[in-house]
Amino acid sequence: MSYIIRPWALTDLKAIMRLIRESASFHKALDQVKTTPEMLRDDGFGKEATFGCLVAEAPPEQTSKEGDTIVGYQFHYLTYCTWDGHILFGEDLYVRPDFRGKGIGSSLLAKAAKIALAKGCSQLRFISANWNQPATDFYTRLGAVNVTSRDKWNLCCIDKEDLQKLVEQARK
């Protein structure tokens, strides 16, 4: 099957939003999706765009019932490591079920790798669910190392509510 990998365009917003929701469903976390097409437009195309997105586009004869040809996507943004300098962080990688196993996921990741190198990054970093063995195998084959096992790092976050508490506590 022929497909192209390209940076996303404003016209892809609706399709990307749909795939983000599909990816979240796959991760049993659809209720956690708070982003809207407007947020993605402002954060992805505004003056201070905070992320980039690659899309995999199928030929017109593969147009979905929703009326688009976007069959996969990869989100990424620059972050910084005090030990290593620039790092490209891969947020989501998703290919629609009917289009898997055709090289699209590997092509999206390879294009992200190219962007990482062009931006002088020392690595491409991403998170993968520990129950998602097919994805773990896929990433391992492409050279990824599980740093949670190797380096014993925990991924931590402070949610908005607790951020607020932290700010209020500091004021006291």
Ligand SMILES: CC(C)(COP(=O)(O)OP(=O)(O)OC[C@H]1O[C@@H](n2cnc3c(N)ncnc32)[C@H](O)[C@@H]1OP(=O)(O)O)[C@@H](O)C(=O)NCCC(=O)NCCS
């Ligand atoms: C993981 C994923 C992005 C791979 O995309 P893809 O287009 O199927 O990847 P490719 O065709 O380049 O490579 C597929 C390889 O992975 C394996 N694979 C992993 N998951 C697969 C799946 N669900 N369906 C088909 N092949 C899968 C295949 O065996 C194949 O191996 P091979 O290259 O030795 O033949 C895709 O399966 C997907 O979107 N899965 C659901 C979401 C997900 O797990 N995302 C990654 C974690 S955030």
